[in-house]
Structure formats: C-alpha cells, structure tokens
Amino acid sequence: MLQPTTKWELKTESESAQVLATQLEVSRLTAHLLINRGCDTKEKAEAFLHMNEDRMHDPFLMKGMKEAVDRIHQAIIDQEKIVVFGDYDVDGVSSTALMLETLSKLGAKYDWYIPNRFTEGYGPNRNAFNKLYDEGATLLITVDTGIAAVDTVAYANELGLDVIITDHHEVGPELPNAFAVINPKQKDCVYPFSDLAGVGVVMKVAHALLGEVPKDGLDLVSLGTISDLVPLIDENRYFAKRGLRVLSRLDRPGLQALCELSGLSDPPFTAENVGFGFGPRLNAAGRMSSADPACQILLTTDQEEAYHLAERIEQLNVERQRTVEEITTEAVAMSEKLTEQDAIVVANENWNSGVTGIVASRLVEKYQRPSIVIALDSEGVGKGSARSIEGFDLYESLSTVRELFTHFGGHPMAAGLTIDHTNIDLLRAHLNEAVKQTMTDEDFIKTSPVELELKMSDVTTSLIKEIEQLAPFGVKNPKPSVLIRNAAIAQKKAIGSDQTHVKMLLESDGVTLDCIGFRKSYMNDAVSDDSLISVIGELENNEWRGNVKPQLIIRDAEVRETQVFDMRGKPIQTIERFDHETSYIVFQDAMKQTLTNLGIAEHQIIDGESERVSKSVTTFVLIDLPKDLASLENVFRHFGKQMDTLYVLLQDETKAYFTSLPTREQFKWLFAYIKQEGTLDIHRTIEQIVRHKGWSVDTVRFMLVVFEELQFITKRGGRVELNDTPSKKALTDAPIYERHRKKVEVETTLLMSTTEQLKTFFHPFLVEQPIESEEIRSGLQSTH
Template structure:
C-alpha cells in the first residue's frame, strides 16, 4: 500500500455535460469542465471559450470613479504635479507602470514612488506625503495600496494634499477620508466584479480617463493579475488571456531583457511563465531591497537601461532564493524543537529578511498544511510578517477581530501582512491557535485535491488535451484540471534527473502512457513493479522533434493493494525510511533477539523494533522482516494475527553466516557412511575425515552433521575418544533425530524465505493472511 498525501475528492461527470457538448461540438469531458466552472449554459460557455473585450464592465460603475476622473483631468489641465504611489510586489509595480503610462498619454506632469519595505514598511506614510507636498505635488494616486492607511491619508487631506485611492484589498470597516476611493470591495460599490487585482482596478481608471481600454498595457495587466493570484474569471480571464498574447510580442524592452538574461523560455508565454518566471523576478527587487529597478524595467524604452535593470533584478532573485532557503531551514528547526502538533504556526526570527516571509510561510504551509505566520524581527523588537492560510480558514476575518495585537494589519482570506511588537508574538500565537481550533476540524488539516476527471489510459489523447487547453489560462477560479487514472499496471519506472529526484513511469496495457513526477523520485523505491497504481496529475503534451505524445504530470499517487518488496541481501536497509513521508510508519520485525544489535548498526531506532514471539502490532504500519524466524510457524502466525495492521511488507530475512548446507545429504550418503563406520570402527573420526572427504567430496561440517544424527539415533557412540558402532541398534527413521528435524526445518525456512523467487515469496506471504487468501480465491473463481 502507498497512501496518497492528500484527500482525493473525485467529481463525477456532470449530468448537464452531454447536452452542452452537443451544442458546442466538444467532448463530453471538456463540457464537464465548463459546467464545473459555472458555464452550463451555451452562451456562457461560448463567452468563456472566446473571451474578448465584450466582457469588460463599464468603469464608471465603480464607486468613486467619477470624482477620481474629474480630479485627475483637472490636475492635468492645470499642470499640477501628480505622484503615483505604488506597492513593491508585481501587482504594485505593474499598477504603477500602467498608471504612469496612462498619465503620459494624457500629457500630465507626473512622478512615481514606491516605498522601501525595509525603511518605510507597507503602504502610505505621512513623512513621504509631506515630502511630496513640499516638492510641489498636489495630487497622489495610490495603486494596489492605501485602503487601510487611514491616518496618513486623513492627515494629508487635511494638509491640502488630495489623495485618490485605487486598491483591491479587503476594505476595513473604517475607510480613509480620501478625495476618492476606487475599490470594488467597498461595501456599497455596485461594480459587478469584485475580484480585480490592483492593476485591474488601475486599468478601469485608465479606461475611464482615456475613453478607450488601454490595450497596449495588457502585458502589464497580465503580469499583475496572474501574479497576484486573483480568480481568472470574468474580466480577469480576458486580462490574462489577451495579456499573455500581448506579452508574447515582447514590445516592452524590459520584458525582452529579463527573458534573455534570466533564460525564461518562450514565447509563447503561459500563466506558468508569469507565475514561475517573470513574477518571482519582478518581486525579488522589492523583497531584497527597493522595487525601483522593477518599475524602471517596465517603463523604460531604452534597451541599455532595460538590460541593466534586468541584470540587477536577476541578481536580486538569486539572492532571494538563497535567503529563502536559509530562513526556511531556521524556521523548520524551531518547529522541530516543538513536540506538540500545533493547530497553527507562528515563527519569528531576529535578523530575518521581512521581504521573503511570505515565501517562507508558503513553504511551511506546503509542508505542514497549517495556517502560518512568519515574522522578521529587527534590532528594536519591531516585527514584520506575512501570513498564509489553508482552505476553510479566513485569515483576514479571523485576525481582524484581534487588531489590538498589531501595529498594522491587512490582506485577504488566504494571505495577509502585518506589523507587530515582538512582545505580542506569544499572544498572537495563542490567539491564532484558538481561532483555528474553533474553526477547523481535524480532517481540515489534510489537504484536499479536487479531481475533475477520471480517465482511462486509452481516453487520454493529444486531441483531448489540446481541446482542454482552450480553457487556459488556468489559475485561481479556473484551476488546471486534475485527472485520475485508476488501478492501472506499471510497465516501467525509473528515477531521472541529475540528482535522481524525479520519477518517470509508463502505465497501462496497450500503448502505455508516460508519467513524470517532478521531485517524486523518492517514491520509486516504494512502488513495486507488479502493483496496480492510482495516479492524479495534469494532462500535458510532450513535444519532441516534431512529434506529439500525451503524458501526465504527476501530483499524487496511491497504491491500494498490499505490496511486497524484496530487499533480501540489501546492505543498506535503513534507506527504506530515509525518504519516507513524516506520517509514514515502518516497524522492524526481529525474530531472533540476538539480531537487535544488527538492526541498531543498520541505523534503525529501537523504538521501531517489534519481537513477534512476544508482541503484536497495534496500529497500521509497513513492516520489515529483518531476519529469518527460528520456526516458520512464528512467521505465519504473526501474519495471520496482524493482517489488519500490515500495509506493505519488506523482506530482509538476513542471517549470520551460512547456516544451511549447500546440498542435503541423501539417504544413500547416510547409508554409505554407516557402512564405512561399521567396517573401520572403532576409529578416531579426525583421522578418517580426510579419507571420507577424498572419496565423497563432503565438507567436515557435513560429516559432523551426519555423525550427530547417528549418535542421536544411537547407531554409534563415542567411547574413550573413539567412535564405536552399536551392534544391535533400534531401527528408526532419520526423522527421529532432533538435529535432522532442525536441519529439515531450517532448510524449509531458507528455501521458502531466502532462496525462493520473488513471486513465490510474495504468494507465500500473502497466503498466510486470511483476507488476502480469500481475495485470491475469489479472483481465481472468477476466471
């Protein structure tokens, strides 16, 4: 057996799919996916598949839009100085660039400003507003930020500096007293789509100001929308899909330079190119220092400046990767020092880089699947942190009830940012734990995988995959479909990659399907070649030298049958546990207590040992039979009585030295030796051993074994150091000798457990377990 690492939620085929498939002339599988995304009506599905500008809503239905447009146009007409105040993530810098390009088209006198995360913190602050005003600025437009900056914005407005807020974060109960606020999440905002990214909100303002949608800025809109993980539905789907097409044109020198320097593949670009290529690099500048190079990269028309900014950003990204690894290791060390199973994780460290706390928090969520907060503390005891959540727990709503703990707090349901005093971190840890315990059940701490399709190997074709690709770009709200392939045989499997940390398999009977599992190489040794496997993954087309072939990118695997692994003769049995998942269990079954020291030398822990003559299993576990039993009945009884707890079986069956003889002495051999003894007795056995060996080729051990049998049967005896023959022995079979019986039993144990073929050994072990035996009988009866 091999457990999946998540709970698989398998969706049946939607009953509405067939009718929709007939209308759209697509496969029923694709129609099912459309229904799952709320597109059960033909027109809705057509709009989804052929998204264009017609999905865009009127920007003036956003609350605050008219006031904002009037004020900005007045500032442009009167040559006022306007400053765009942005945030330092991808959404923030792309919003800043788009707003600046819009003002450029209007002929405005403008500048832009993105705060330094480390010296200024998140969002607007009074000091920078005052400096802007001192420099002649009369209007500030915030992008992707500002909705929670009540005090600095209220002060600025009172001092005569007009502030227009454009934001998309959750709106707190009290809003800043700004000249205008454009945020679809305001309580009374009638805008029909609430899930815009910050750059999406800016695009609406640009549309309203220019009277035309800014198509030339679609690449910026795609970068911010995809990177900010907003749902890719409604307007966001158009922004992502059309934006990727604009990004493909590489009209922006900064994007061209970043692609070349960083080795990003494409065009064509996909949502994954943005999410794992452009996005992390644009984020890196603001995480490691200031976001200024990222904004300059997106705005510049000078190839040389673009190249210089791209090199700086790529360097920041490499530094960011190293910093993340270091902090993650330190955070894991903190957690491993705690013995209790925590409902939530709050870790903090002096000197940690606050720019990467969000990435570290995501790493910890991936490993432990708990709501997580990672906090960086400076020398003065000021903490800046990032929070990441799991399904079912609304971070923003839960922590908003405890704002007294924070100096600053804001964010979304699944992610948040905060500032906190070091001495309040213990209270935050306790509070978050209480909120999680109050909200989530124990089952919630195991992640769920939504599986939208169950397919056979034969159903997976390049045609089907290409058809499903029409649902792209995938992301939040429109996930890349996961498919299940159930109970298929494995044709081949191997580890691949320079570090042998990836897994490649082919499964199915006819025309096997290739499967690739990145970072799943550790599963290779836990999957037996003759097992039937259940797979979950993403469909993909492998293109090679002009040929196309369907494949699946593995996300999870499971084996529901009991597996038997033949590791007889293995010198490094402890490697079985080296790559095991933290929740996996392996019990070391030791039949002969004198082998306990051998197990310890192998690197096993005594807490995992079980001595089957004295103990039984009490919980489900994989088992390793370390050594051979003294009696075969010890093994068969253990398997019979503990079947319900035995998952997979590893067969080590080690022994010290050569216990059994290579060839069993025949009855003719015993007869010949007895005749020899009768002829030459009394005799000194040591003097005759060379002669016997020369005639028969027997080893000394064989001669001594046969002699011991004769003595136990009282056919011969030793008197005064000489062997003598009993003239009138009691006639009895060789089986009456305890030594002969022991030899026969040991030989049977060895032949059954040590020298048998894998298939014979597996059949024997499974036959010892009642349920396995019954299942085998049922299968046989059905043939």
C-alpha cells in the same frame, strides 16, 4: 503501500454534459469541464470560452470612478503634479506602470513612488507623503494599496494633498476619507465583478480615462492578475488570456531582456510562465531590496538599460531563493517545537521580511495549517505575512484582534501585518483557538479535486489540446486534474541536480506515459518497481526536438498494496536511511546488538517473541533470518496487517553448511554400509564415502551425527560401530536433523527465492486493501 498525501475528490459528470456539448458543438469532456466551472448554460459557457472586450463591464459602474476620472482630467488640464503611489509586488509594480503609461498618453505631469519594504513598511506613510508634497505633488493616486490607510490619508488631507485610492484588497470597517475610493469590494459598489487584481482596477480607471481599453497595456495586466492569484474568471479571464498574447510579443525591452537572461521558455507564454518565471523575478526586487528596478524594467524603452536591470533582478532572484530556503529550514524547526499546532505562528529577528509570505506558504504546504511568519527588527517590531487553508477565513479571524496590529490588511487566504513582539504570543493563542473552534480534523486534510478519470489510451496530444481550450488556468479555473489508476511502472528514477524530483514511465495495456513529479523524489524510494500505482496530476504536451508527447505532472500518488522491498544482500548499514517511526524485526541476539550500535532505539526493535507494537508504525524492516518459518509467521500474524511498507534484508551469519538435506536414500545407504563393514575408522570411512559417492565431507559428518542422536551408532576413540539393538526412530527425531531441516527450509524460502516468490510468501499475512475507496466508487463516470 503508499498513502496519498491529499484527499482525492472525483467529480461526477453532470447529466446535462451531453446536452451542453451538443449546444456548443464541443466534446462531452469539454462540456463536463465547463460545468465544473459553473458554466452550466450555453450563454455562460460561450462567455467563458470566448471572453472578449465586448463582454467587459462599464468602468463607470465602479463606485468612485466618475469622481476620480474628473479629478485626474482636471489635474492634467491644470498641469498639476500627479504622483502614482504603488506597492512592491508584481501586482503593485504592474499597476504603477500601467497608470503611468495612461497618464503619459493624456499628457499629464507625473511621477511615481513605491515605498521601501524594509525602511517604510507596507502602504502609504506620512514620511513619503511629506516628501511628495514638498516636491510639489498635489494629487496622489494609490494603486494596489491604500484601502486601509485611514490615518495616512487624513494626514494628506491636512497637508492639502488630494488622494485617489485604487485598490482591490478587503475593505475594513472604516474607509479612508480620500477624494475618491475605487475598490469593487466596497459594500455599496454595484460593479458586477469584485475579484479584480489591483492592476485590473487600474485597467478600469485607464479605460474610463482614455475611453477605450489600452490594449498595449494588457501585458502588464496579465502579469499582475496572474501573479496575484485572483480568480481567472469573468474579466480576469480576458485580461489574462488576451494579455498573454501581448506579453508573448515581448514588446517591452525589459521583459525581453529578462526572458533572455533568466532562460525563460520562448513565447507563446502561459499562465505558468508568469506564475513561475516572470512573477517571482519581478517580486524578488521588492522582496530583497527596493522594488524600483521591477517597475523601471517594465517602463524602460532603452535596450542597454533593460539588460542592466534584468541582470540586477536575476541576481536578486537568486539571492531570494537562497534566503527562502534558509528561513524555511529555521521556521520548520521552530514549528516542530510549538506546543499547539492548530495554527503556526513563528518569529525571528534574523529573518528577511521580504520573503515571509513565501515561507508562510511553505509552512502551509507542509503542515496544512494557517501560518504566520514574522520578521522582527532590532526594536522588536515585526512585519509578518499570513497564509491560510481552504475553509478558514484568515482575514476575518485576524480582523477580530486588530488591536494587536499597527498595520493590517489582506484577503481570506492571505494577509500582511505589523505587530509588536509583545503581542505575538497573544496572536498565536488567538489564532490557535480560532482554528480549533472552526476547523475539524477532516478540514486539515488537503483536498485534491480530480475532474477526469482516464485510461492510459485516452491520453493523447489531441486530448491535451482540447483541455487547453480552457486556459489560462489559475484560481477558480484550475488546470484539470486527471486520475490514472493501477498503472505498471516501466521505469523510475530520481532526477535533478539534487535528486529531489522523480521521473516515471507508466504502462497500461501496452501504452506508456511519461510522468514527472517535482519535489517528489520520495516516490522513488517509497514505491517498488513492480507495484501498480495510481497517480493524479495535470497533463501537458511535452515537445523535445520536434517530437510532441503527452506528459503527466504528478501531484499525488497511491499504491494500495503493501510495498515489499527486496534488499537481500545489502549491508546492514543500509537501514540508516529509515526514520524513527520504523520497527525492526530481529530473531538473532547478535543482530539486536548490531542495531543498537547503529543507533536504533530499543523500542523500535521487535524480537521474534513480540506480540505488540504501536499501531502508528506502518514501516517494518525484516533484519535477519528466523530459526524456522513458524517463528516468522507468528510475527506476521501479529503485525502484518498494519504494514504499509516492508523492507527485507535477511542478514545471517550462520547459514546452513550444506545446500540441502541428505535424502532418505542417502541415509539408508550409509546405514547399510556401516552395518556391512561393522566397526569403522571415522576419518578413513568419510574419505572413502566422499570418493565413492561424491558427497561432501560436511554431509557425511552430519549424517553420522544424526545416527548418533538417534542412537543407531556409537562413536568411540575415532571409530564408529553399529548398536546391537537400534530402536526404530524417524529422522526428524534427531534434534540436529530437525534444526537443519527448518534452517534449510528457511533459507530456501527466504534466501534462495526470487523477489516475486518472496512477495508471494508474505502476501497472505499482509492486509488486503479494498479495490476502490469510497471516493473512487462514487467517482467520475466515463466522459467519452
């Protein structure tokens, strides 16, 4: 049995799917997917499928836009020095680049500034404003930052600097007293779409300044919008979809160099290429050092400079990957030691503050708990990143203890903060209590929405192309997840340089499907080759050497039957790979000592007489052979129904010394022979019988011992003679006969059987799962 790691929720098909399909002239499948995305009318669906510039909103509907545009135009006319103040993530650097290119088109006098994460922290700061003022700046435009900079903007006003804030983060209880604040999340802002990324807000400013959408900047907008994980609906869908087309042209020398040097796939690009290719690399600069190279590579027109910048960014990305792995390992170890784990809050002085967000996401993935990772400097000041789970508004919860932070800002699912080390325990206690009060045990189980249940024969390249009509995929427009139930495993193996991934070939009704699970190599060991497996994941067309085949990216898997792994013949040391929650079934005393010598704890060892074991134990290893099948059956009557996984080793050092029991006819012949000959010499008689009958020496000696135990014969001085009045007894009355009969039965059943026969033997003792869970019974109807 393999339990899924998430809760699968199958979405039922709406009765209106066929109606919508007819109206749009699309398949019922596409209509079903559109309805799942809130597009339940023809108008909404057409807007989603055909989002274009005509459907975009008037930028001047955004509060503060007119005041900002007028002030920027005036600064251009007066040739004031305008400085664009950005942020160090992808959204921040793409916002900076887009604003700079817009100012350049307008003939402005401009410069740019992105604070250093390690020396300045997040957002506008006084030292930076002093420097920019001294260098002649009179107007600052923040991009993707500034909405929480109340004190810093007040200081700018004292200096005589005008500040225009463009941001998209959550708005706090007090707004900065800036010349203009442009943020669609402002409470009295009537702009119809509030989920723009920072670069999306800048695009609206550029639109307002230029009088048209600067289409050559859409590649920048797609980079920031996709990387910042904002919902890919409404205008964001246009920015992402149209922007990916522009990005795929690689008009920017910097992006072309980065693509070539890092080995990213060739265009056309998808949202996945941005999210897992361009995005992490551009982020690496600001995470590991200064973000300036990331901004410069977007702006440069020089091929040689572009290549040098790409080399530097790729180097920083490799360093970032190594750092993330090291800190994640330490953070997990610290998390395991926390007394309360409703939420995870960990801190360390040796951590790099640039990767705390990635590590926090790793902790959320592992523990399914809101997590905060804090990097402390030598003075005890911590810079932290927080990540949440569905159903828990992290921003709202942390907002109630703002007094603990020097700086704070973010979203319901993510936040950044600066905190003194003396307040970390208070933060941990608050977050644990907040989670405990608002979340249930059910909330901690990650949900995997499943939109389609498909037969293997349904999965075709044309179906996948149809699904791709909904791309680009992202937040609120996820790539449709599909369920394929009870498929046979034709092939299975761990792959990758470190064997962390799994590749399978699944088969059903004569149709096969390639599947790959990234960072899911546990499935290779946890699933037996002859199991029927159900998988959920996303479909894609995989092209290799001109051939296009469907492929499933596995997100989760389930095997409903108990897994029985035939490991007969493997050395006892094989068990070292099992974890501390495994129980070991042992019948022979010598094997108990062997297990102890291998470091197995005493409470994990179950002898043949045990009747109780922790209900939390679901993995068992059958170490050795029992004295008889009844002993084994007794154990399985007690524990069989809680077994998810059974490994069968069946070690034995006392195998029966014959392959089968002598037959009744053999015993009858020997008895007659002894009766005919009278007194016999044991050694000579055995030699004669072996020569005459072809029996083994061991067989003849065994039969003589049986006769002796039954008191049919008497042995004296190396001779055998028949008793005068032997009593009538069955062969089974002889203890040695019965012991060996049971031993042979055990060996024949457990050692000499095929794997399939072995599993058939165990099957009646193992729990039988219902064919369908409640979620699946209420699941998706056919979409075809």
